[in-house]
Amino acid sequence: MQHRRNEDNLYWLVLLVMGALVAGITALALRAGQPGGTPLALWAGVASLVGLLAAVLVQWRLIRSLDDARRHAREAERAATQARAQLDAALDILPDALSFYDADDRMVLCNARYRELYPESAHLMVPGTRFEDIVRHAAQAGTMVEAQGHIDDWVRQRVAMHLREQSHLLQETAGDRWMRVIERRTPDGGIVGLRTDMTEYVRKERQLAHANEKLALLSTTDGLTGIGNRRRFDQRLAVEWLRSARQRAPLALLLVDIDHFKLYNDHYGHLGGDECLRRVALLLAASVRRADELVARYGGEEFVLLLPDCDAESAHYVAQACMEALRQAAVPHARSPSASRLTLSIGLVSMVPDPAQSPDTLVHAADAALYKAKSSGRDRCAGFS
Ligand SMILES: Nc1nc2c(ncn2[C@@H]2O[C@H](COP(=O)(O)OP(=O)(O)OP(=O)(O)O)[C@@H](O)[C@H]2O)c(=O)[nH]1
Structure with missing residues (x-):
């Protein structure tokens, strides 16, 4: 806009200077031809003077407006530099x-x-x-x-x-x-x-997840023996029951009970009984091989082995291995009426779960089998039928 005004001013300046020059030259020519002068020469002279005056005025305004334009440009540049510096300072102070x-x-x-x-x-x-x-x-x-x-x-x-x-x-x-x-x-x-x-x-989220994992593990671990507790067994049973039902695969359960444990406690004391429970837990845990098999303390002197994808024959093999391991360990039981060493009774069941039934079906069946093993002389494994 300013630039355009400067151009207009220049245009008028050139016109006026040219007009003044033409008028001046004309006046001089007329004066030279008619000594004494004429009104026309006088007017031409006046026009020449007015033209020159206007030219000076326009020139002065032109210089002023050019100065103004330069000053505005400098101010705008300074303002832009200052704004950029402020923006940079503001951006640099951000934590993000x-x-x-x-x-x-x-x-x-x-x-x-x-x-x-x-x-x-x-x-x-x-x-x-x-x-x-x-x-x-x-x-x-x-x-x-x-x-x-x-x-x-x-x-x-x-x-x-x-x-x-x-x-x-x-x-x-x-x-x-x-x-x-x-x-x-x-x-x-x-x-x-x-x-x-x-x-x-x-990092905090990871620590929290890790702590939660530890807590979950702790809440499903038996404090005395270090193997899974009843809660872990219940959780796994619920999962395996549905998975086995879906895959139409047999799910086996061994319910293991130490024979005459009350008498063991009475003879060796409660701490001796605790030590005995730890030994049995270790032996049972060593008797399973697969990662998806679970050994847990069901309560008191009872343990469970949950064996996915396992038919009755394979489950019987695992039960025999548990009893054999304890036989090898030959833990003395001075008060046992049925043997001089610690023995186990095991109730065995293997079934393809019916999803319409509760997982407790498996536990009840194993319990019935255990009762059979106990009532038929102990130190044996009985299957549910
Ligand atoms: N030391 C110890 N004893 C326990 C623990 N939990 C349960 N018991 C004991 O285990 C014994 C279980 O006795 P019973 O249920 O009569 O069974 P049992 O003497 O093994 O007899 P049968 O099972 O019929 O052979 C009880 O004396 C309980 O006090 C424990 O954590 N530590």
Whole structure:
């Protein structure tokens, strides 16, 4: 606008100077031809003077407006520099990392935190650098854990994600650091990104999960023997009952009871009884091989062995192995009416679960079999029929 006004002024100045010159030359010519002068020459002289005066005025205004324009430009530049410095200071004070990329995915600006989070690639974080070049460099420097082993694929996916309308991700970087990244397109097609360091949060969450796992394990562990307790057995039975029903696979249960344990306690004392329970638990735990088989203390001097995918014959084999292990251990039982050493009675059951029935069906059946083993002389395994 100002520029246009200056051009107009110049145009008028040229016109007036030319007009004044023409008038002046005409006056001089007429005066030279008619000594004494004529009114026309007088008017021409006056016009010439007016023209010159106007020219000086216009020139003065032109110089003034040029000065004004220069001053305004300087002020605008100063204001822009100050605004940029204020923006940089404001961005740098933020605890989160901020980045702006233009519609061609080239960096416009970022704050100091952004460079701090990716120090290996900080030298590339200048206006004009492509996002792709920055993340590729970070991946090659080993900063991006997810990129390891397939950098090209990762870079392609990351750039595509950056260009989405909006995206959220939890990014793992070297040194077990975690970043929450939120990116969004701006109305002019650029991309604004916000990164928050979540390392402490992720570590605390992991510690909490670990503590919860330990707590869950503790709450399902028998304090005396260290094997699973009744709660763990109930939980596993519920799961295995449904799984076996779905797969139409046999599920076996051995209910193991120490014979004449009251007499053992009476003779060896309660602490001796505790030690005996620990030994039996160890022997039973050593008698199972598969990871999905469970040995737990059912209560008192009773133990259970839950054996998935196990028919009656295989379950009988496991029961025999348990009794044989105890026979080998030859734990003395001075007060036992049926043997001089500690013996076990085992109730065995194996069935393909009916999902319409409760898992207790299996326990009741094993209990009935155990009763049979006890009543038919102890130191034996009886199957449910
Ligand atoms: N030391 C010790 N004894 C326990 C524990 N829990 C239960 N008992 C004892 O285990 C004994 C179980 O006795 P009973 O149920 O009569 O069974 P039993 O003497 O083994 O007789 P049968 O099973 O018929 O052979 C009781 O004396 C309980 O006090 C324990 O944690 N530690």
